[in-house]
Amino acid sequence: MGDKTLPDYESENEIIELNRVLHNAMSQVPVGVVVTRIGERRVLVANSEFHRIMGISGSLINNTLKDAFFDIGGKCFYPDSGGINEEQFVHHLMSRNHYIAREYEAQIHQPGGKQLNVLMYSSPVLDDKKEAIAMVTIVQDITRIKQKEEAQLRKNAHLEYALSATVDGLWDWDIPEDKGFLSPRYSEIYGYEEGELPGDIKKWAQMLHPDDKSQALKRLVNIIKEKKETYQSEYRLRQKDGNYRWIRSRAIVTEKDENGVPVKMVGTHQDITREMELKQAQKRINQKLAIEVKRQTKNLETTNQQLETILNESSESIWVFDGQGIVITLNRAAEKSIGCKAQEMVGLSYQILLDRGHINESVTERVLKEKKQISMMQRLIKQHRDLLITGTPVFDDYGQISMVIVNERDLTQLNHLKRELESQRHINRRFQDELTKLNMMELKKQKIIAVSGEMREILSTALKLSELNISNILILGESGTGKGLLAKFVHNNGSRKQNPFVQINCAALPETLLEAELFGYEKGAFTGASEKGKIGLFEMAKGGTLFLDEIGELSMTVQAKLLKSLEDKEVMHLGGLKPVKIDCNIIAATNLDLEKAVKDGLFRQDLYYRLNVFTLKIVPLRRRPEDVMALSRFFLEQYNKEFDMACTFEQLELDKLRCYKFPGNVRELQNVIKKAVVMGGANTINELLNNKKLLKDGIHSPKSIPPSQSLAQRVMAVEREMLLQALETCASTRSLAAFLKTSQTSVVRKLRKHGLTHHLNRKKDD
Numbered sequence: 006m007g008d009k010t011l012p013d014y015e016s017e018n019e020i021i022e023l024n025r026v027l028h029n030a031m032s033q034v035p036v037g038v039v040v041t042r043i044g045e046r047r048v049l050v051a052n053s054e055f056h057r058i059m060g061i062s063g064s065l066i067n068n069t070l071k072d073a074f075f076d077i078g079g080k081c082f083y084p085d086s087g088g089i090n091e092e093q094f095v096h097h098l099m100s101r102n103h104y105i106a107r108e109y110e111a112q113i114h115q116p117g118g119k120q121l122n123v124l125m126y127s128s129p130v131l132d133d134k135k136e137a138i139a140m141v142t143i144v145q146d147i148t149r150i151k152q153k154e155e156a157q158l159r160k161n162a163h164l165e166y167a168l169s170a171t172v173d174g175l176w177d178w179d180i181p182e183d184k185g186f187l188s189p190r191y192s193e194i195y196g197y198e199e200g201e202l203p204g205d206i207k208k209w210a211q212m213l214h215p216d217d218k219s220q221a222l223k224r225l226v227n228i229i230k231e232k233k234e235t236y237q238s239e240y241r242l243r244q245k246d247g248n249y250r251w252i253r254s255r256a257i258v259t260e261k262d263e264n265g266v267p268v269k270m271v272g273t274h275q276d277i278t279r280e281m282e283l284k285q286a287q288k289r290i291n292q293k294l295a296i297e298v299k300r301q302t303k304n305l306e307t308t309n310q311q312l313e314t315i316l317n318e319s320s321e322s323i324w325v326f327d328g329q330g331i332v333i334t335l336n337r338a339a340e341k342s343i344g345c346k347a348q349e350m351v352g353l354s355y356q357i358l359l360d361r362g363h364i365n366e367s368v369t370e371r372v373l374k375e376k377k378q379i380s381m382m383q384r385l386i387k388q389h390r391d392l393l394i395t396g397t398p399v400f401d402d403y404g405q406i407s408m409v410i411v412n413e414r415d416l417t418q419l420n421h422l423k424r425e426l427e428s429q430r431h432i433n434r435r436f437q438d439e440l441t442k443l444n445m446m447e448l449k450k451q452k453i454i455a456v457s458g459e460m461r462e463i464l465s466t467a468l469k470l471s472e473l474n475i476s477n478i479l480i481l482g483e484s485g486t487g488k489g490l491l492a493k494f495v496h497n498n499g500s501r502k503q504n505p506f507v508q509i510n511c512a513a514l515p516e517t518l519l520e521a522e523l524f525g526y527e528k529g530a531f532t533g534a535s536e537k538g539k540i541g542l543f544e545m546a547k548g549g550t551l552f553l554d555e556i557g558e559l560s561m562t563v564q565a566k567l568l569k570s571l572e573d574k575e576v577m578h579l580g581g582l583k584p585v586k587i588d589c590n591i592i593a594a595t596n597l598d599l600e601k602a603v604k605d606g607l608f609r610q611d612l613y614y615r616l617n618v619f620t621l622k623i624v625p626l627r628r629r630p631e632d633v634m635a636l637s638r639f640f641l642e643q644y645n646k647e648f649d650m651a652c653t654f655e656q657l658e659l660d661k662l663r664c665y666k667f668p669g670n671v672r673e674l675q676n677v678i679k680k681a682v683v684m685g686g687a688n689t690i691n692e693l694l695n696n697k698k699l700l701k702d703g704i705h706s707p708k709s710i711p712p713s714q715s716l717a718q719r720v721m722a723v724e725r726e727m728l729l730q731a732l733e734t735c736a737s738t739r740s741l742a743a744f745l746k747t748s749q750t751s752v753v754r755k756l757r758k759h760g761l762t763h764h765l766n767r768k769k770d771d
């Protein structure tokens with residue numbers, strides 16, 4: 006302040022007036038004003054705002070500055086000049102030499118406890134000599150401004166915190182300047198340090214995936230061109246390590262220029278890589294699913310077509326109803342049967358079929374009511390046809406009927422089929438008869454003569470047993486009736502005919518030898534046994550038939566062993582330890598009355614029962630005279646051929662033969678014919694039949710023996726001749742013994758001595 010600011014006022018009144026004006030002026034300014042005298046440091050003047058700021062109601066006039074500021078005005082006063090204390094401050098401020106104007110920010114702690122922020126401006130008042138005589142201090146209450154500033158700071162701090170906490174990257178962009186702010190999270194998404202990424206559009210464009218670039222740039226340009234408010238796009242941005250991340254970028258325009266062109270934008274980058282990966286995986290799954298669905302649909306279509314074809318090609322009428330009895334479909338046969346097209350029927354209820362008089366009773370109705378399959382007769386009224394009709398319910402997962410399938414069989418057709426079947430059966434019977442005839446013809450080929458009913462029946466039974474592959478058969482019959490022949494016949498007509506037929510005459514061998522033959526033996530099993538051992542006949546007959554002739558002659562020991570073998574289906578070699586499995590059918594034969602033999606204790610009952618399950622009993626020739634003529638012709642032909650002869654029967658002889666009850670057995674008849682043929686046909690059969698002597702002579706007359714031989718040789722020759730002659734009529738050692746009036750043991754011994762044992766077996770083969 007200089008001269009101009011303090012004019013000279015002459016009168017006291019003027020000074021008073023001036024003082025009042027100054028006071029008024031000071032009281033009206035919106036800042037606190039205080040003037041203090043330098044030196045005494047007393048307050049000269051302070052306006053009301055200063056009082057308000059300081060929180061003082063009484064007058065401050067004549068108080069010292071110290072009082073005013075520190076004792077009266079507040080307890081603490083800290084100038085922002087850097088921590089000087091109150092004494093230093095006052096000294097600093099009030100020193101006469103110190104008259105530089107200064108500005109401070111400070112805090113006022115009012116006596117009531119209220120706290121204010123103030124901006125203080127202190128300036129010295131200089132006298133004419135430029136010495137400071139007073140100090141003017143202007144104090145402005147800036148508490149509210151300060152509060153606002155602090156609030157803004159806090160807000161900024163929150164924003165910063167929010168920015169760092171959000172998972173999305175934030176950006177703002179000054180479009181004309183091409184400058185952007187990128188949040189730390191933004192940089193982090195792409196693997197950059199905070200501040201490492203520049204916020205310009207060029208860098209962003211460089212980071213765009215080549216496939217997404219044109220699209221993303223186009224959208225951004227459109228915002229500006231089309232003056233849009235918002236923006237959203239999805240694209241890939243390259244990370245620092247070269248990998249790409251999928252981003253969903255959203256932005257809003259925050260500022261536009263006077264032409265409405267966007268100049269500022271803020272937005273977010275949301276990392277949607279995981280979401281996109283899931284989306285793509287989902288897409289792949291969906292694509293696969295779509296392919297699978299397409300395939301299944303195609304399959305279903307094919308299946309449907311197939312089902313439709315099956316349905317339509319079926320000769321039976323088929324109807325399908327739903328759970329309410331409404332027609333879903335029907336096949337062609339059903340269309341034909343009812344005389345209506347499927348499209349006329351589909352959607353109709355069974356009730357309408359009844360009402361329209363197509364049918365007299367509905368199986369569907371009954372199936373829906375009774376919930377089970379039902380078959381019944383139904384009359385097609387209009388067609389006058391009777392049908393056998395079956396309704397079948399189809400249940401869903403809840404046990405409710407979802408469909409009823411009805412199929413109809415036209416009984417007219419069934420009857421037709423029945424008739425056809427009948428005629429087919431008739432044809433079959435004829436074929437069977439033909440077959441039997443053929444079989445009989447086959448029998449003839451096998452040289453079994455069977456003209457009599459008895460013999461034919463036996464053969465027929467034998468044939469059945471062969472076909473059934475019965476494993477045990479017993480053949481009974483007198484000696485020479487054809488038991489051996491029948492056994493072969495059974496074998497040759499069975500499934501085992503390709504396999505061996507092994508036979509043994511049980512009467513021809515002594516017990517031990519028979520055992521060895523039947524069951525086989527191990528080496529050294531007994532004296533005279535073969536070095537290597539031998540397999541038994543049971544094993545030799547593997548897969549075929551073992552014929553045990555003269556079974557009634559078996560000793561009790563062998564019977565027991567035989568029974569065990571039959572039951573266990575295995576044999577034990579003599580001297581052996583391990584049983585051997587057997588697989589052959591057994592045919593046993595005897596001319597003995599086995600039942601009597603059982604009673605007499607000569608034959609085991611259990612073996613008898615075992616053998617007697619299937620029995621063929623051959624009737625003696627004398628009880629079937631019809632066969633005599635046929636057999637005679639058969640043998641005549643056979644021996645004519647064998648001896649190159651041409652013997653014939655005369656008609657008279659044939660008549661005789663037809664009813665001739667030949668007293669002997671077949672073998673004897675065979676021998677008679679043989680002798681007649683051998684004798685050159687000089688005698689007719691008639692003579693033979695009447696001349697028993699020939700028969701006897703034929704058998705008994707020994708051939709002439711040369712007289713040069715010794716007695717022993719001649720005895721041997723006679724013995725051999727007699728055995729040979731006896732062998733022609735006898736097939737067992739027992740019958741030989743009876744014929745030659747000697748013991749059975751002697752016969753066996755003599756047959757062996759002359760090497761004729763095999764004759765017994767050979768006779769079987771004749």
Ligand SMILES: Nc1ncnc2c1ncn2[C@@H]1O[C@H](COP(=O)(O)OP(=O)(O)OP(=O)(O)O)[C@@H](O)[C@H]1O
Nearest residue numbers: 452453454484485486487488489490671672736771
């Ligand atoms: N029906 C027949 N047709 C043709 N030949 C037969 C007939 N019956 C028996 N023969 C013949 O009679 C002979 C005796 O038959 P076979 O040896 O089979 O009788 P067998 O009952 O076993 O006698 P044996 O009880 O003495 O052992 C054989 O040459 C056989 O060919």
